[in-house]
Amino acid sequence: MKKRVLITGAAGFLGSHLCDRFIKEGYRVVAMDNLITGDLKNIEHLFPLEQFEFYHNDVSNYVHVAGELDYILHFASPASPIDYLKIPIQTLKVGSLGTHNLLGLAKAKNARILIASTSEIYGDPLVHPQSEDYYGNVNTIGPRGVYDEAKRFQESITMAYHRFHGLETRIVRIFNTYGPRMRLNDGRVIPAFMGQALRGEDITVFGDGKQTRSFCYVDDQVEGIYRLLLSDYSDPVNIGNPHEITIGDFAKEIIELTGTDQRVVYKELPQDDPLKRKPDITLAKEILDWEPKVTREEGMRITFEYFKTLSKEELDKREHKDFTKHIRR
Template identity: 55%
Template sequence: MDAGTGRNERSIRRAVVTGGAGFLGSHLCTELRRREVEVVCLDNFLTGNAGNIEHLIGDPWFRLVQCDVTDYVHVPGDVDLVLHFASPASPIDYLKLPIQTLKVGSIGTLHALGLAKEKGARFVLASTSEVYGDPQVHPQPEDYWGHVNPVGPRGVYDEAKRFAEAMTVAYRGQHGVDTAIARIFNTFGPRMRPYDGRAIPTFIRQALAGEPLTVAGDGSQTRSVCYVSDLVRGILALAWDGHTGPMNIGNPHELSVLQIAQDVVAATGSDSPIEFIDRPVDDPMVRRPDTSLAGRVLDWSPEVSWAEGLERTVAWFRTAVDEDNLETAARHS
């Protein structure tokens, strides 16, 4: 199938989602079931949360398998789509779990690709904007090779994803597997872990608790944040399409980290002060996707504004993250 064709022709009846109990994986499982696609969710719960998929338990067309994709992947029956989303994804996770992060990006990707090859399935790799590192080209187009420190503290995640991309391309070239690479930029929304270390859930948790919001550096570094429903819609548009990628999926609207913190304070009605702390090593100064390829090929663009997405996310944190949950999250972070 030629790149850019087929999203109205492709039939996806059964999908496998690795990391399906994670933040993004669980939203993909939910949306796939809404589209009446049977879902097999694979997760070892290293960073995933069973509560993220609790609403799907009991659905006869949803199956949860607790397993580690770095060990072995076997799914009986036909599979039309493999979405490989298993990986620690926040700095606090991959700094604590460096070997596991490298293994799921390498061995886990090998096994997920092997499953797609065995089943003749479409394969979509969840790659990341981190493959661009601390970019020297702004915004970042897909043909930019990046500026990555392979031996820095973030290298375990960055290089795991870069290796996963290379493996995906190799499987397409050598084995003819129908693959695509999605480079995911900062995404936020309900089901984010309050202690996962990423800016938005951290700021919301701190604001709701009346604690200072800890902004790294002077807060002038920028991020482009995409609401989760837009991200999922883009990923599945790519899954149904025949394009190989790499393809940036994210919101091109750029915000400073300080602005994000100030907006969180306003959205929560908190009187929390802002406290400046040291920037982490290799923290990117700018981050904004060039999404023209996704717009042209998939007719996709974000629809949920930052303000609307933040309002929804704060509302979820208010109702879902009580003191007991925060304590539980802290113990597992």
């Protein structure tokens, strides 16, 4: 019998790529999503496959999957500022109640579970680069706290199940990831910049542009997640690309990539927006023999080619990023 894996958040950007990978590896995939931020078009190419099944379900309410499960990957969560500022309660619930439900399912099925955590665990870090033994600098009651604290609780309850119940658990701390199937206007840096370039708009940089990010191409991210799931390591592991760039320089790269001549305009930085973001991937190299392979130049080219295929309706669709009440003072 082929091994069977449940992937939550399966219709999202990263979840859909994970579905592809596990199908490719010969697994039977059970995909689950409530479609609040996910889109069925990301996985519709898998629907005809006998080894693929989809459930429209909110894991924060309940989770039931008939039959055996070997693995569970919990990727159900809003991941962009637009989403978790718009639906803060749902964000907290999927990180807490949803995770609790899935840990219970893993225990009942005797399945190994991998939890998708985030670099936001580190908040606006006082340590650079960020290694797994850094506890972070997080504002629990700030606007970003609904996402940050949901993920921090998610890690805590996962480790509690591991220690108390002996459950096989894995925790991946995901740093900025990009690639095809990102929502063009979801508020994150890469789709925001590329969408503005495609529409001929000015490139908007929040802050002075000196804050940094490290971007990991989706194929590299999926490879790291896959290796972590199959490893024997239960503590959190950073998976990301350590090649750091300032947002200001990145905006110039996007203008050069797209062949446009937009201006770069600057607006106030949102509250608690991290000024530095760079993963220390020493542990991933040692434990998983993993490091990213795709250069930013190559990954951005592929991503831009994907965005260029979108319809004018998709290109013009706006998801308003209202940070005016969350400005850093």
